[in-house]
Amino acid sequence: MERGASMTTLAVFGAGRIGRVHALNAAALPGVSVRYLVDPIANPGRDDLAARLRAHVAEAEQVFADPSVDGVVIASSTDTHAALMLAASRAGKAIFCEKPVSLDFRTVEEVSAAIAASGVTCMLGFQRRYDPNFSALRDRIASGRAGRLEHVVMHTRDPAPPPIAYVERSGGLFRDQAIHDFDMARYLLGEEIRTVYAVGACLIDPAIGAADDVDTAMVTLTSASGRFVQMVNCRRAPFGYDQRLEALCEREVLYVANRPRSDLVVASAAGFLTSPPENYFIERFADAYRLEMEGFLALLRDGAPPLAGIADGLEAQRLAEAALASTRSGLPVQLGPDWRPDAA
Amino acid sequence: MERGASMTTLAVFGAGRIGRVHALNAAALPGVSVRYLVDPIANPGRDDLAARLRAHVAEAEQVFADPSVDGVVIASSTDTHAALMLAASRAGKAIFCEKPVSLDFRTVEEVSAAIAASGVTCMLGFQRRYDPNFSALRDRIASGRAGRLEHVVMHTRDPAPPPIAYVERSGGLFRDQAIHDFDMARYLLGEEIRTVYAVGACLIDPAIGAADDVDTAMVTLTSASGRFVQMVNCRRAPFGYDQRLEALCEREVLYVANRPRSDLVVASAAGFLTSPPENYFIERFADAYRLEMEGFLALLRDGAPPLAGIADGLEAQRLAEAALASTRSGLPVQLGPDWRPDAA
Amino acid sequence: MERGASMTTLAVFGAGRIGRVHALNAAALPGVSVRYLVDPIANPGRDDLAARLRAHVAEAEQVFADPSVDGVVIASSTDTHAALMLAASRAGKAIFCEKPVSLDFRTVEEVSAAIAASGVTCMLGFQRRYDPNFSALRDRIASGRAGRLEHVVMHTRDPAPPPIAYVERSGGLFRDQAIHDFDMARYLLGEEIRTVYAVGACLIDPAIGAADDVDTAMVTLTSASGRFVQMVNCRRAPFGYDQRLEALCEREVLYVANRPRSDLVVASAAGFLTSPPENYFIERFADAYRLEMEGFLALLRDGAPPLAGIADGLEAQRLAEAALASTRSGLPVQLGPDWRPDAA
Amino acid sequence: MERGASMTTLAVFGAGRIGRVHALNAAALPGVSVRYLVDPIANPGRDDLAARLRAHVAEAEQVFADPSVDGVVIASSTDTHAALMLAASRAGKAIFCEKPVSLDFRTVEEVSAAIAASGVTCMLGFQRRYDPNFSALRDRIASGRAGRLEHVVMHTRDPAPPPIAYVERSGGLFRDQAIHDFDMARYLLGEEIRTVYAVGACLIDPAIGAADDVDTAMVTLTSASGRFVQMVNCRRAPFGYDQRLEALCEREVLYVANRPRSDLVVASAAGFLTSPPENYFIERFADAYRLEMEGFLALLRDGAPPLAGIADGLEAQRLAEAALASTRSGLPVQLGPDWRPDAA
Known part of the structure; x- marks a missing residue:
């Protein structure tokens, strides 16, 4: 230029x-x-x-x-x-x-x-939408080759519990970490979620419980058309950052796998040892962040709509709030466009 | 001899x-x-x-x-x-x-x-308990090397919906297929389940819905001590029988993976194509069935207790009944030793 | 029947x-x-x-x-x-x-x-020809999908040096172990070998050297039409039996991989540990031996020609003898149908 | 700074x-x-x-x-x-x-x-020495954990034959492509090569043969201490750039594997399709080139010796010349510090 x-x-x-x-x-x-x-x-x-x-x-x-x-x-x-x-x-x-x-x-x-x-114009930082793997998966579904998407399974586990000071300001596991999975659920299904059921507990780090947060959660979502999403969200994966997705479609199952940090393999009497994945989101999503910023530039220059706008931020957070409410009530939460959490 | x-x-x-x-x-x-x-x-x-x-x-x-x-x-x-x-x-x-x-x-x-x-003496046919992979996983947890088991994720998907005549006599997805996962949950956790939430729908084969059954279900279990189990149960995996488990422990994550049917790999411009897994449970669990029958013989000859007895059958089925009740009520079911489904 | x-x-x-x-x-x-x-x-x-x-x-x-x-x-x-x-x-x-x-x-x-x-009628025990993986690879080449076969790479490594008493009676690495690779080279290429170059040494177990044998060898074959085959033959693979093949074709590369013994994967901070392969040929080629015996039965009953006859035994051994001669002379050996080793 | x-x-x-x-x-x-x-x-x-x-x-x-x-x-x-x-x-x-x-x-x-x-001071562009995978492999051998290095196998295949204009100026497969493998052989073994045997042919692209070059070669090296190296060098891998190494050591086998371009996996009735590797050396060795330039800076600033100097360039090229001579004579070449190719 x-x-x-x-x-x-x-x-x-x-x-x-x-x-x-x-x-x-x-x-x-x-x-x-x-x-x-x-x-x-x-x-x-x-x-x-x-x-x-x-x-x-x-x-x-x-x-x-x-x-x-x-x-x-x-x-x-x-x-x-x-x-x-x-x-x-x-x-x-x-x-x-x-x-x-x-x-x-x-x-x-x-x-x-x-x-x-x-x-x-406003773009929200859901960088997974820009990640080459997730977007290739979405494109493949959109292409019709895989057939109808029937259900989605997501795993997001941090490598280790964050510092407790971070936890205290984070808004909790659902608003801080799982919000990306809630966003991806809506993005892949192309429709809104109607029911959220979540369980959560402090199984790993008692300090997280003391901060009134959970370190382990499991979430089930039911979409407006009746399709399902299952999520595991956790503050620990002993091998490093664990962020995977599995989409069962009519003719194909599509996976986003973790990427090993290195391509060295060590084989011994114990077996074949491959490298742990990239340690955390900054490294894992380096390409996604780059492409996301290109997306912001395209928005500024050409008015190209961003993959995630302010409304997506609102809806993902509604799901996070509903999941939190569900863990507290022990009951599934029925959602609609007017659902909002009780005032604290 | x-x-x-x-x-x-x-x-x-x-x-x-x-x-x-x-x-x-x-x-x-x-x-x-x-x-x-x-x-x-x-x-x-x-x-x-x-x-x-x-x-x-x-x-x-x-x-x-x-x-x-x-x-x-x-x-x-x-x-x-x-x-x-x-x-x-x-x-x-x-x-x-x-x-x-x-x-x-x-x-x-x-x-x-x-x-x-x-x-x-009575032994129930939960062959996965005898499968070398599942038992190696359980042994590793028992050995203490992996640390405390914190949560479990299981996937069981049949290669394709069974004939509708089979579906009609099967008792439904939970009693027929998921019962093995319910059993494995109890077996690995070493304790009883207190809460069951399940969603189910007919997303794949309308005939299954017409038979009052579901072909896709997602289940969340909470154990007595507060640990979690998540299950996907489905009547379809486009690539063949999909039966996997993932156990997050303190220091290790343990997986039972599917076994490819063949060791031929075909690499082309499209990528690296590895073989689909064994087609169905008869092939996948061939070793498990063999070892299970050895277990029955050891029971007969030496009184060695079986890995799964009649009480395990009862408890696994209680979970299946609870999951079914949950899909119908839309609510989690709280379990105790006296819980039983409403009479039909 | x-x-x-x-x-x-x-x-x-x-x-x-x-x-x-x-x-x-x-x-x-x-x-x-x-x-x-x-x-x-x-x-x-x-x-x-x-x-x-x-x-x-x-x-x-x-x-x-x-x-x-x-x-x-x-x-x-x-x-x-x-x-x-x-x-x-x-x-x-x-x-x-x-x-x-x-x-x-x-x-x-x-x-x-x-x-x-x-x-x-006479059938020789080259069981790899009956192995489902090797025969699927050969079938794929024969089908034309992969395009012309251009070169072949084979690795055969025993899990550990055999007992020295075995070594002494074995005829040496080439006649005992590599003979299967020589046979596979001829089988896949569908033509005879014209040049053999081999190096061999005792790098692992001095007792093997004392028995006038080698424990490590590398072989290069040139076929009549000018295509190449490379072989590694070794008496040790620290993880167990290592028997792989790689066939570069015009449009595809085809691999026969080792089969892990178990499907348990252990992930920790060290990485992902998958199981070593089957320990040795008896386990690795269990299916091949079964199918080979079916082949002998088909020969007996229906006169179906075996995949490997006495002439194949002769030619594979000619290659083994030539490789041995090459390691001794330090020079490639030019082969023809009349080539035979010098009398000892 | x-x-x-x-x-x-x-x-x-x-x-x-x-x-x-x-x-x-x-x-x-x-x-x-x-x-x-x-x-x-x-x-x-x-x-x-x-x-x-x-x-x-x-x-x-x-x-x-x-x-x-x-x-x-x-x-x-x-x-x-x-x-x-x-x-x-x-x-x-x-x-x-x-x-x-x-x-x-x-x-x-x-x-x-x-x-x-x-x-x-002079540094030669053997970037693989700076690649994190190759250097981790070398470090592991140096650490003693793997035990003595006994033999090395390398595969280098370009994704497709280069333009013929490139071939004509390249010096041929050995000087252009295989030179990196010759360098790696010396680097890993930590000693000089004494014998080179190579075969080469034009099996893929007749234009390469017309340019008096080969597109497929196989090389066997014997080191001064009697250890072996085997190389496949080729101008085609149908799936993309194929650059791998396998080092058999006493207690471990160490591999540098190709890196898939994407982490999307597509599973269907045909099997599990993983992505092809990075297309070519610029992408595959992006990290290596970065680290190599850091190495040059360290040389400039602190006099830190480069991993590859001018003498390494000379010795790697001596091996390339010897391999070329071997393909022409059909005989192994015995090397010493004074060996040089005949004047053209």
Whole structure:
């Protein structure tokens, strides 16, 4: 592309792990400039990132006041998402936001409504939709070769329980981790979920229970047309990050497998030892994050609709809230577009 | 062994697919004679089997009246099991019986009680307990190397929906197919199940729905100590019989995988094509059936307790009944030793 | 089949490991009676086998004098093969003989000529030709789907060096182990080999070197039409028996893989551990031996030509002799139908 | 690092496929500036690359005259390597050069001698030595866990024959492709090769034969201490790039496997279809090229010795020349430090 003519200018909120991934992916795209990096916590990581991006460390106000900013990437801590999204929508900036929008469902609803009313485009960070494996699976179903999708099984297990400080701010296993599976369920089935049943317990790390969260959960979803989804969500897989999907279709079963970290195989009297998978989501979904940021750029430049919008964030979170309610009541939850969790 | 001195004499009821497997496995054991084959349906298959066994085609009465018969193998149609078990217990014959004991839960209870009262030993046909893979998995957990078992995931999918005549007599997906998974859940956890939630639907073959059965089901179990089990049960896997288990433990995840039918791999521009697994349970569990019959012989000769007794049959079926009740009510079922389904 | 009418009567020479396999496989075929078991070494194994077969322990003379004997299975020690084959051919008995015919190549030539002159049918024990994997691979090439076969790579590694007493009588790595690979090369290529280059050394067990044998060898074959075959032959694979083949064709690469012994997979922080393969050829080729004996029966009953005849034994051994000569001279050996090793 | 203080300045020769990889990898390293890009062929690819690097498109003379240039990356066409290396050594620039140094062995010897005499450091582009899989394999052997390395088997097959124009300038299969395997053989064994036997033919693409090259070759190497290496080198693997290694050690067999391109698995009645591997070396060895350039930087900054130096290039090429000579004579070639091919 010709430089200058059509530079796209971005601001990135959050210089932590995922903010860094998005910022570097954005900056590597031709014709993209990350002008601002916003993070209230001054530290060498932030400043080093700003230097690599050739970005200014700035305040939010500065970003929203700068008419040259085309879009914002919100990857700051969850409790800042809603206010930043509202400010961006008021300033007319296109939004990319990490999930979840808020730990409070009513806030998610309000932000969704405000964004819809503002007319700004908004993309939610469900990167699995951009992952080459998941999208190849979805394409294959869409192609008709596999036949009708009948049920889906998903496994998501973190390599180890996160630090308890993270757990306490995470919103819990369903809003933090399982939300990606809820989103994928809707995405693959192409319809809404009507019934959610979930069980959850603290079987691994008592500190998680003390924080009123669960570390192990099993979820069953029934879709509007009566198809089923089963999910295992867990804070531990002894071998590393375990994130798999299995889709039973009429003529084929389609799997997304874990990717071994290495291609070395060691054979001995004990058997054949292959490498554990990529350790965690940053590595596992490196391609997905790259493609996701390309998707945001296509949205900014050509108005190409994102694979996941604000409404998808709302619906995935509704499922997370319903699963949480189910674990507490011990009963399945019947969902409709008006279902919302009881106020806390 | 010295011949004559300690021949063990058996009678086999049922000359169908599974009866044939048990009869031939029994006859291949040193020191075992299958003296009688009982099947009311005269056909070449029965007579050929009898010839191979050097067995007499006989009536049930003749078997129970013959004091030389040490034990009976009941592999006839399900509706005959209960009466044959009662007759065997009255005659003092050790019993090996295929699951389920009866499609009527109260009958199962009555037979269990009668057998317990009679003092005859009784082994139920949960062959997976004898399968080398499942038993290696259980041994590894028992050894302590894997650490505490935290949750279990099981997949059982038939290669294709069975003939509708079979479906109609089968008692339905839960009593017919999933009962093995219910049994395995109890066997691996080493404790009873307290809550059962199941969803089921006819997504594959409308004839199964017309027969008031489901072809797809998903089940969540919660054990007495709060651990979880998730099951997928289905009447179709496009590639053949799909029977897998995954056990998340503290330090290891243990899997029983499907076994490819062949070791030929074909690589082309499309990728690497490995063979589908063994087509169905007769082939997949060939070793398990052999070892199971050895288990029955050890029971007869040395009084070695079987891996699955009549009480296991009762409890597995209680879970099947609860799952069925759950699919009908839409609610989880809380179980206790006195739970039983409503009379039909 | 109707009993009596067309019983096929066999005699088995050799009650050792492989003799036992053949005898039991033969006896399990419908309409086959193993009337005689010949083994000069009286031991419980022989007598137990005879009892299971309902066979007479006999002398060779008795076998050849009995006109009811249709065929002989020669699985005795290698040094007895030639004399038994000649006796059988004189007596007009169809022959199944384990490889090699003799450790002395001129004797192999003489026996081949005598058998050809006698008109008796003779089948050689190259069981891989009957193995379902290798035959599926060959069928796929024959079907034309894979395109022209361009080169072949084979690996054969024993789980551990055999006892030195075995090594001393074995004829060495090429005649004892690699002969199966030489045979498979000719079988798959469908043409003769023109050049053999081999290197061999004692890298594993010095006792093998002391016995004037090698434990590691690498062989390159060039066929008459200029295609290539590469072989690794070794007396050790730390994980168990390693027997694989890879066939590069125009449109596909076809592999015969090892079969894991178990389907249990153990995943931990170290990675995913799958089971070692079947330990050795008796287990690995159990199906092949069964089908091979069916092939001998089809030969006896219907005159169906065996997959490997006496000429195949001669040619495979010619390659073994050439490989040995190559390791000694350090030069490739150019072969023709008249090539034979120098007299020792 | 602090900018300015210790910037490392490079020039890259060659803006083609591999030059581009090296240039971008170098530029992505902290503290590295690619100041010059030298390629006589003006085209948009070159200019676009220069723009991305913020590099000047320059003549060779300019590079060698600029005292700020610390090192040169030579990735231009093979026929330019020797002259550029000599010029760089005269100018005192550290050298990274793609293999081969020259298609003419005497030129390789002369360049090697000149570089040795000049005292400049020189690294050869044997990227597999930097590949995480190959280096993990080598580390495992070095750790002693696997036991003594006894033999090595390597497969290298291109996905399809290259354009004939490439073949004609490539120096042939041995100098172009197999040279990496020759290098790996020396690297893993840690000793020199004494005997080379190779067969080669044109079995795939007659145009390759017309260009006096082979498309299929098989090589056997014997090391100074008597250990063996077997290689398959081929211009076709129907499924994509096939680059594998197998190392038999005393207690373990170590494998470097191909990496599937995708983690989607499609199961159907035909079996389980996994994805083909990465299509070619640029993708397959992306990590290796990155690490290799880090290695060159470490050499420049800290004098850390490269994994492959100019002497390794000479010895690998000696093996390639010997293999070529062997295919022509039909005889094994005995090597020593003075062996060189006959002058053409």
